[in-house]
Amino acid sequence: MSVLIVIDQAPYGNWSGRETLDMAFALAAFDQPVSLLFRGAGVNWLRAGQDGATLQQKTVERNLSAAPVFGVEALMADAASLGRYRLDPDGMLAGVTVVDAAAELYRQFQHVVSL
């Protein structure tokens, strides 16, 4: 079984992104192959240099940095969305693969989950 977890909403506006990430970490904890795809406004999760202090929240950047430790297989970002939000590799977390979020990508997974 392989699962793709999709985050398509900007961070900090609601809790669903964090709860989506928890799903990915749970799969990894139970040794199930899981990858994360950021698309749409969700690519803003990948911005480097976030500061959550005034929000009194841990940054999602920090949450995400735990992904490889938990055993999440890949962090992927949709190329078109990165362009729309003017994110380039220099301004992003390390270790993100740029992909086209299209049918061929989704077909590689048995389950695709997006909250």
Place this chain on the structure above:
Amino acid sequence: MPSEQTLSYTLVITGAPYASQAPQTALEFARAAVAAGHGIERVFLYGDGVYLASTLNCPPSDEPNWTRAWSEFLETGGIPGIACIASALRRGIVDESEQQRYQLSACNLATPFALAGLGEWVEGLTRSSRVMYFHGGA
């Protein structure tokens, strides 16, 4: 005609009752699946979906009580209903043991729901033939 293969379903509800259509749509789906001979293996409440498991939901008498409707459906079918414990505690859905653990003034988890971790969802993914998600929408 489609094949007569019977399927087992895990249903994941992430939308809250009275704020979204998710619990009602999921219940209609579950009833239809059972009527067609399929099985509901488990129902997993996640995110705002955990509000369905509050026994304190108290809609006006001329509106459906989705918590009661779901409880009856689960009890009749002997289907496990699980609310994600992390989602539930954040939102004030608490069973007796969590009430004691956190020394809270009350507990409100509706019967027959139980609190458990995301492992229950992972098990649903690996064991059920299909997993259906019922979201609240943006």
